[in-house]
Amino acid sequence: MGSAEPMKEGRAALAEALRAATVMVSADDRIGTGFFVAPGQVLTCAHVVTAPGSEPPEHVVGHWGDREFKLVVTPSGFLQEHDLALLKVVGELDHPVACLAEQMEPGDELWAYGHPGGAYRQGDVIRSVYDGPSVNAEGVELLRVTEGRAIEGFSGGPVLNWRTGGVCGVLRRADAPPGGPPGARLIGAARIFEAVPELKPPSVPSPDRLPWFRLLDERQLAAGRWCHPSPRLRGYLEAAQLTAREHPYRLALANAPELGSVYLRQQASPVIRGQEAKGDGDDPAVEARPVRADLLLEGDRRCVFVVGGPGAGKSSLLRHLAETSAGRWLDGAGAPGVPVLVPAGALAADCPLPEALADGVTAALGARLADRRLAELFEDEPLPGVPWVVLVDGVDEILDPERRRRVLETVAFWRSRSSRYSFLVTTRPLPQGQLDRFREDGLPFYEIEPFSPDQLPEFAGKWFSALGMPDPDALVVSFLDRLALSRLNRLAEIPLIATMLCVVFANHEGRRLPPSRVGLYEEFVSLLMAKRHTQMNALERLQQRMKPYGTAAEQAVDTLLAGLRPLLDHIADQRLGGQGREALLDLAIAHVADLRPAHLPAGEWRNLVEEVLRLSGLVVERSGELEFFHQTILEYLAVCARETPADIVPEMNFGMILGRSSFALLRSAVLIERSPGQARDVAVALRDTGLAGMAFLAALVNDGVEFPDDVVDEVRSELEELSAGTDGGWSRRQSDALEALTLIDPDLGFAYWKRFATDGGLDHFERREAIRGLVRAGPGRAAAVLEPLALKWETPFPVQQAIVYELTVLSRRRSDELLARMALAEHIAGETRRWAAAGLLDRLDLPTRAEILGTIASGSVLPGSYRQWAAARLFAQDPPLGADALTAVAEDRTVPGPDRLSAVATMVGVFVHGLDLRPRAAELFAAIAFDPAVEASYRVKAARELMQLRGEPARRAFALVAADRYADGVSRARAAAALADFDAVQAIAALSEITADPASGADGRLEAALALAWLSRPRAANALLALAADRRVPEDDRAAAAHHLDWVDRSALPSALTAIAHDERIAGAHRTRAALRLSRLTPETGRLTLEALVTADAISAPDRLEIACRLAALDSPDAQAALASLSAERDLDGARRLHAALEAGTPDLLAALATDTSLDGMHRVRAAFELAATDRARGMAALAALSKDPTTDDARAESIRAEIANVKRARKNYFRSDEAIGEPPEVDLTGIISYRVLAARLLAFYDRKAAIDHLTALTSAPDEDVADQALTTLAKDFS
Secondary structure, eight states, X not given: OOOHHHHHXXXXXXXXXXXXXXXXXXXXXXXXXXXXXXXXXXXXXXXXXXXXXXXXXXXXXXXXXXXXXXXXXXXXXXXXXXXXXXXXXXXXXXXXXOOBOOOOOTTOXXXXXXXXXXXXXXXXXXXXXXXXXXXOTTSOEEEEEESOOOOTTOTTOEEEETTTTEEEEEEEEEEOOTTSOOEEEEEEHHXXXXXXXXXXXXXXXXXXXXXXXXXXXXXXXXXXXXXXXXXXXXXXXXHHHHHHXXXXXXXXXXXXXXXXXXXXXXXXXXXXXXXHHTOOSSSTTGGGOOEXXXXXTOSSOSEEEEEOOTTSSHHXXXXXXXXXXXXXXXXXXXXXXXXXXXXXXXXXXXXXXXXXXXXXXXXXXXXXXXXXXXXXXXXXXXXXXXXXXXXXXXXXXXXXXXXXXXXXXXXXXHHTTOTTEEEEEEEOOOSTTTTHHXXXXXXXXXXXXXXXXXXXXXXXXXXXXXXTOSSHHHHHHHXXXXXXXXXXXXXXXXXXXXXXXXXXXXHOTTOOOOSSHHXXXXXXXXXXXXXXXXXXXXXXXXXXXXXGGOHHHXXXXXXXXXXXXXXXXXXXXXXXXXOXXXXXXXXXXXXXXXXXXXXXXXXXXXXXXXXXXXXXXXXEEETTEEEESOHHHHHHHHHHHSOOOSOOGGGSOHHHHHHOOHHHHHHHHHHHHHOGGGXXXXXXXXXXXXXXXXXXXXXXXXXXXXXXXXXXHHHHHHHHHHHHOSSSSOOXXXXXXXXXXXXHOHHHHHHHHHHHHTOTTSOHHHHHHHHHHHHHHOHHHHHHHHHHHHTOTTSOHXXXXXXHHHHHHHOHHHHHHHHHHHHHOTTSOXXXXXXXXXXHTTTSOHHHHHHHHHHHHTOTTSOHHHHHHHHHHHHHHOHHHHHHHHHHHHHOTTSOHHHHHHHHHHHTTOOBTTBOOHHHHHHHHHHHHTOTXXXXXXXXXXXXXXXXXXXXXXXXXXXXXHHOTTSOHHHHHHHXXXXXXXXXXXXXXXXXXXXXXXXXXXXXXXXXXXXHHTTOHHHHHHHHHHHHHOTTSOXXXXXXXXXXXXXXXXXXXXXHHHHHHTOTTSOHHHHHHHHHXXXXXXXXXXXXXXXXXXXXXXXXXXXXXXXXXXXXXXXXXXXXXXXXXXXXXXTSOHHHHHHHHHHHXXXXXXXXXXXXXXXXXXXXXXXXXXXXXXXXXXXXXXXXXXXXXXXXXXXXXXXXXXXXXXXXXXXXXXXXXXXXXXXXXXXXXXXXXXHHHHHHHHHTTTOHHHHHHHHHHHTTOSSHHHHHHHHHHHHHHOO
């Protein structure tokens, strides 16, 4: 608990904020209070605006300080049933807002500000205490407060809860019960949120609420569940934001830029397996839609994987996400989660996740953290309903398979169990299906896309500016010209390669580019090492430091710096070769241990080696440990460390070729560069390996490796043959070959991708894959091919979608332009035009958007639903223009009724200043309601809407539909029922006419009769009785009419049931149900009816059994004969036949069933057992006979198990008499499948010795299953 002074200071600021947000409201002779609850909106009580039950005025007056302004009363904002009014400010007004919070506890201290009448009209306060909820006579819950006296004028004012720091309610009225303390009743914030959903609860951050949030202390933020960072969380976010701004490569250049100065947003495309992409949904290509990589965690995603090759920008993406989302929380805008950026290795620690995150973050943020107790912070959600977004960087960089598995298991565990954490995991592709479990669980996988042609110039310009180059724009032009002539042109789309190219180009006096990837890496490494030495006067500084330890120590500095490159190569190889868990510094110290002077302390030697490694420019500190600044640099240095064999061809083994990893490509490129005379042999060996080898060779060519032209031409020809295909279909092998062909010859590959992308004979998925390949083969040329294809009317919709998605990766501007052209193209299908327009709604400037929507809304050849959709969105953007478009749709009689009605409904209830649409809406509703071409159901709906605006035209419309014999009966009935709101006599007459009119149909007549029941029960009863007796009415409707008579007029029900039961044209089931119901209303009449039905051929045997059982209960003389007949009825299953015999209670019937071989064994045994209950001797004899009879076990196995289930259901549904059945024996018989064994076992209830004899005999049965069960039963029950 803090001291009193800070508490009072905080209260004073919050009280001033509430006062500043409070408004005086006046309406004619009424006074009250309101407050700004959102920009341009004032909340008050409805009774402040007008007297209860009265129509509200169009506007009231607000007074705020020395400002006076109009407050408009809108139909949607005037909520008289809640006694609330949300008023809209007319004109521009810069004002603060007060924030609502619904959390309340009895005893909370409250403070209100308002404008009462009298001497303190300009502002007064009330202090009160919350007692608890109360419910008035109308069932409305209000909040009761005491200790404060409210007077006229305080109504509508805000009430502040000091504990939560939020407005807990609106003061509704004073309350001073006789003999009780003065107080008041509040409309609570919870009820306000329910009545006005557009108001934001504490869990929704927004910039307009930020000033209020910043006044709350840590306890108030927690008590009110405000979605705003506490001081402790802000400290973490500020440190995380600063750290994330550092470029992940941390280049050792003096003028190395911050990430934000050179970062470009990239696109990410879903990684979709073939079968998944061929779904049958409405939007089959939606899964392939690319998204901005920094939006991957938008929505409710708990775990996302981002896969990319070396240098694709994965680490930069995570740092960008961490910086921007931390900044959004600090700025008050909010984000999907609070970022926690950690290296993947942090999750491999053997400790709870909060501790692992805390350790990883602390190592990265270091002294920037003011509070190191991060584990406590990470144990709970950072903000109410907001998760920690754990940004896991570089799973592939964990070389130890066990530690990598632990990281993935940690992610899998927490993403499925806790809403506190969500994950975005980056990795290169992992081997051996290590990510398959996540794919199988349906987690989204995205591949980060390379730079587009439009982005590379911008990226180069950012780098040249950050590096302080003179005239960076001219340098960009020169750079792009040189790059276009280089073999590295295609590789420049990779962010890491682009970075290296920019740095090398800017620092090379001749402004040239290396010829290959290996050459680029070598120049880049050399540049960094040379720059670092030059900039930092490394030799002089280190020698000065070692001078106190003698000449040997100074010479050791020279030796270390001279051997720095071999040292880096060695420790990189050691790290990559399996010693990944040993610290880089320890590996270096072990390698140079023999260079340490004898008199130099171990600690100083360690510091010296560490400083030398840092001087390389290739090593940085990350999470407290030295690491190479990028995994690709580690791989390149490791490759350089390895020896070159005399014959390099065997090094090109199949495992290396098939994996085609970045390391394998680097290793092969370095070997060929060191042994250029063996390039032909390598190329031939790769060619002869097949497609995998040729693809590997193509990747090396793409990396700038030199091979003999004749071998490359042969490989090109073979790849072209494979790419062309021979069977007319599309295969994975063909796609792989074409990708390899594109690497070795981009122009030829582009031509083949174009051929397949435009081939209408391929299915949608195959063409989408070809479109993607086309874009990657020629980013600068693909748009010229794809844009005309998208605008062709015959191009399938999924293919059009794929084109837009892939062009989005290339250029958002071009994809927007294409969408606009598609939306405006009249020859394209309406589905495509609507989809294109929808894709532009949040991407185009308002005038262009309005033009497109207006064109679609006025397109007479388009379906009405598309036109209505466009008009509605145009109305949201430009109300006057949109209202005209909606009117045009509503007036067009070629548009279907539902769309016309929706167009008008869009205008109703939306207030636009200076534009009253209610008169126009009334005319349009009337036009639809009186239009005979519109379906009657929509005419009724239109009339209902019209009734809210103009009563008399609505009454006439209802009467017209009710009398229209061409309209469907249900709509006529509903129209007639609606007339009751105007004239009950007219409604009764109309409904009576419909019930008697055969043209209304059975459902219409029934609907009318039910509506009539609320106005005139006698007439309704007569109508239902007539329906039940009318043989022209379908039997289901006749039965329904009789059913409804049960509540409308039960006295008429027997007559209706009798008519149905005796009507031979009605199905037996309906007749049976009617007769059974009749027997319960009038037993004698019902008995006679049932006796007539029990022998009727039209009644099914199961229904006759139910009738016979009911007759037995009524003591009918016909019951016994009917039951006896049914027990012998072969059309009945065994359960029902047994049921009939049991109901009859005659031993002879049970005896007959026990010997009936047409009956299955189980029911024969059951009949014998039941027989023994009434005639012991006969029953025992029957059981003994069944145990000996092999036919008892016929048709056993699965059919018997199914029959057991049927018997259980039969007993539940049909066995009415517990007395006849008796209690089941208290012994477990479920394991006995053989009915012969079962018969012998049941015999034990009457004669134990006989049962043992029969079971013993069965142990020698030819059927082994029977013998085994007999033995088991003897051992279990008789041992």
